[in-house]
Amino acid sequence: MKAAIYTQYGPPEVLQVRQVEKPAPKKNELLIRIRATAVNSGDWRLRKADPFAVRFIFGLFTPKIQILGSVFSGEVEQVGEDVKQFKVGDLVFGHTDMRFGSYAEYICMPENGSIALKPETISHAEAAVIPFGGVTALHFIKKAGIQPGQKVLVVGASGAVGSAAVQIARSLGAEVTGVCSTANIALVKSIGANRVIDYTKEDFTQNGETYDVIFDAVNALSVSRSVKSLSKNGIMILSAAGMPEMLRGFWISKTSNKTVLTGVISHKAADILFLKELIEKGQFKPVMEKTYPLEQIAEAHAYVEKGHKKGNVAIEV
Numbered sequence: 077m078k079a080a081i082y083t084q085y086g087p088p089e090v091l092q093v094r095q096v097e098k099p100a101p102k103k104n105e106l107l108i109r110i111r112a113t114a115v116n117s118g119d120w121r122l123r124k125a126d127p128f129a130v131r132f133i134f135g136l137f138t139p140k141i142q143i144l145g146s147v148f149s150g151e152v153e154q155v156g157e158d159v160k161q162f163k164v165g166d167l168v169f170g171h172t173d174m175r176f177g178s179y180a181e182y183i184c185m186p187e188n189g190s191i192a193l194k195p196e197t198i199s200h201a202e203a204a205v206i207p208f209g210g211v212t213a214l215h216f217i218k219k220a221g222i223q224p225g226q227k228v229l230v231v232g233a234s235g236a237v238g239s240a241a242v243q244i245a246r247s248l249g250a251e252v253t254g255v256c257s258t259a260n261i262a263l264v265k266s267i268g269a270n271r272v273i274d275y276t277k278e279d280f281t282q283n284g285e286t287y288d289v290i291f292d293a294v295n296a297l298s299v300s301r302s303v304k305s306l307s308k309n310g311i312m313i314l315s316a317a318g319m320p321e322m323l324r325g326f327w328i329s330k331t332s333n334k335t336v337l338t339g340v341i342s343h344k345a346a347d348i349l350f351l352k353e354l355i356e357k358g359q360f361k362p363v364m365e366k367t368y369p370l371e372q373i374a375e376a377h378a379y380v381e382k383g384h385k386k387g388n389v390a391i392e393v
């Protein structure tokens with residue numbers, strides 16, 4: 077089968093499309109013919125081993141996992157003998173969690189993995205871009221227990237995680253303010269934000285407003301400064317926090333009436349099913365800016381790494 081592989085950490089060009097062995101499903105696995113995947117921030121970080129600590133988990137000198145990509149949408153081509161929930165021909169989408177391997181024509185996934193039937197109303201490319209940002213946003217929003225009528229501020233509302241956070245919080249009845257650049261105001265309004273703040277013109281920490289939940293999806297905030305814009309008992313979500321923000325957040329949670337949520341999420345089928353139902357109810361639409369063919373995976377990585385994509389970038393396989 078065709079796959080984009082990398083055998084050394086480095087710039088986008090280390091990704092090469094090659095022929096590799098097609099996987100075979102175990103008893104509890106599905107063999108999925110992938111039709112679309114996506115380039116997410118996690119992919120380019122692994123490709124260039126950024127931060128360096130990546131190497132302690134994924135290979136000190138060379139990557140142990142040679143096929144990147146964590147999301148997919150495609151068709152079940154074969155099922156192992158113990159598989160009960162899916163059948164050949166089902167159209168499915170999902171997330172590989174830490175297994176990666178979706179920059180390829182085929183992948184094997186355990187049937188109890190993070191997989192669901194693809195909503196009929198969306199394309200494979202649209203389905204593939206949902207799980208990364210969607211499940212990340214959902215995980216933290218559930219943890220924060222967002223209630224109808226609460227005021228929620230989403231920083232990075234035009235990105236993969238942020239655009240999902242805006243829509244999920246709105247579906248729960250929250251009043252959402254999105255923070256984005258001038259070029260993305262129309263996009264953030266179109267996905268349902270009640271208000272938009274252009275961060276190039278206005279600093280939300282200076283306008284006197286407070287929020288029940290502040291969700292920073294792109295690690296753009298000064299935690300100490302923005303925590304003052306939280307209401308009493310407010311919650312700050314730092315889904316993209318590095319170690320300094322995590323430590324700061326831990327200290328704020330211990331010493332004040334505010335809570336800071338950080339951490340690495342894991343992917344479960346229940347979350348994918350929740351998002352599928354939200355799409356079917358018309359309350360969530362994947363935001364996709366561009367689609368590249370698998371052969372242009374290096375170009376797609378170079379673009380995503382710049383950090384200015386609108387929503388998501390899909391790859392057609």
Ligand SMILES: NC(=O)c1ccc[n+]([C@@H]2O[C@H](COP(=O)([O-])OP(=O)(O)OC[C@H]3O[C@@H](n4cnc5c(N)ncnc54)[C@H](OP(=O)(O)O)[C@@H]3O)[C@@H](O)[C@H]2O)c1
Nearest residue numbers: 117212232234235236237257296315316339340341384385
């Ligand atoms: N905790 C976890 O387990 C977990 C899971 C998934 C992802 N993450 C992390 O989440 C981060 C973000 O992921 P993502 O894929 O959603 O990001 P992304 O899509 O790459 O974010 C890019 C978007 O953010 C906007 N942006 C950039 N600087 C901004 C600022 N100062 N204020 C507001 N918006 C800004 C950009 O538009 P402009 O440049 O035009 O403003 C662009 O639309 C990554 O660091 C990733 O590692 C963590």
